[in-house]
Amino acid sequence: MKLTPISSAGGAIITEVDLKEILSAENQKKLKDALYKYGVLVIKDQEISDQDQFRFCEFMGGLGTRGKPLNRRKEDSDSEYAGTVHLVTNLTDQGKPLGSFGDGEVWFHHDGIFKEVPDAATVLYALAVTSTGGETVFANMHLAYDNLDSKIKAKLSGLSALNIYDYASRGRVDLNQDISQLNHWIHPLVIRHPETGKKALYVNPLMTARVEGISEFESNALLELLFKYQDNDDIIFEHKWDVGDLVIMDNRSISHARRDFPPGEPRMLRRTLVQGVSVNS
Numbered sequence: 024m025k026l027t028p029i030s031s032a033g034g035a036i037i038t039e040v041d042l043k044e045i046l047s048a049e050n051q052k053k054l055k056d057a058l059y060k061y062g063v064l065v066i067k068d069q070e071i072s073d074q075d076q077f078r079f080c081e082f083m084g085g086l087g088t089r090g091k092p093l094n095r096r097k098e099d100s101d102s103e104y105a106g107t108v109h110l111v112t113n114l115t116d117q118g119k120p121l122g123s124f125g126d127g128e129v130w131f132h133h134d135g136i137f138k139e140v141p142d143a144a145t146v147l148y149a150l151a152v153t154s155t156g157g158e159t160v161f162a163n164m165h166l167a168y169d170n171l172d173s174k175i176k177a178k179l180s181g182l183s184a185l186n187i188y189d190y191a192s193r194g195r196v197d198l199n200q201d202i203s204q205l206n207h208w209i210h211p212l213v214i215r216h217p218e219t220g221k222k223a224l225y226v227n228p229l230m231t232a233r234v235e236g237i238s239e240f241e242s243n244a245l246l247e248l249l250f251k252y253q254d255n256d257d258i259i260f261e262h263k264w265d266v267g268d269l270v271i272m273d274n275r276s277i278s279h280a281r282r283d284f285p286p287g288e289p290r291m292l293r294r295t296l297v298q299g300v301s302v303n304s
């Protein structure tokens with residue numbers, strides 16, 4: 024097994040490993056340690072089944088389940104909510120979507136930040152990719168925290184924010200709606216990674232709706248400031264997809280976004296989750 028770092032901001036390419044095989048305990052530990060160190064692993068040239076992907080999730084911390092979004096779209100397929108596998112795709116079968124999140128740009132977000140117990144990691148396996156665009160961009164949120172001014176760090180201590188998953192929204196969440204109908208949860212603005220103890224900024228422009236306990240004006244100003252620390256070239260790196268790539272990202276230390284891609288070109292990623300534990304400051 025060979026590891027090549029992607030950038031100074033994080034990420035590593037892994038080659039010379041076959042996830043169809045049962046990996047030795049030593050190699051399983053190497054992959055887990057590498058995930059905590061680099062935040063994102065891109066394991067190249069895989070030809071794996073659902074079961075192989077489940078096994079990978081199991082040894083990376085346990086296979087998680089997606090849970091049912093409260094505000095699912097009527098046009099989405101039933102099967103994607105069934106449990107452990109979800110297709111990120113624009114493909115349809117006789118007009119019915121095979122999955123969801125099919126088209127276009129997606130702003131920076133942490134998968135699972137709207138859950139009481141966020142998923143530890145997201146695993147995506149590429150079955151079809153576009154000729155151009157559709158790259159996943161990752162932000163190292165440990166570095167985002169480290170880059171904060173010490174006065175801001177002090178200000179964030181003890182503060183929490185409401186995070187909402189609004190399926191219908193492509194931008195900032197609209198708080199002038201009944202959020203009891205949307206998946207949402209309050210988490211600290213700064214969390215400690217449950218495995219490494221390192222601090223990470225835990226906000227993102229797509230899902231973090233407001234800071235609790237301060238005025239709306241102050242909350243908006245603070246979030247605008249924090250979002251700038253996230254969308255910063257020094258802490259981001261990206262992945263251009265090839266078929267057969269298996270990518271795992273740590274949702275406690277990494278937020279991610281998707282670049283736009285040509286509509287009409289097929290794209291399909293098979294998504295599974297690694298179960299998490301509570302996140303605390």
Ligand SMILES: [Fe+2]
Nearest residue numbers: 132133134279
């Ligand atoms: Fe995502």
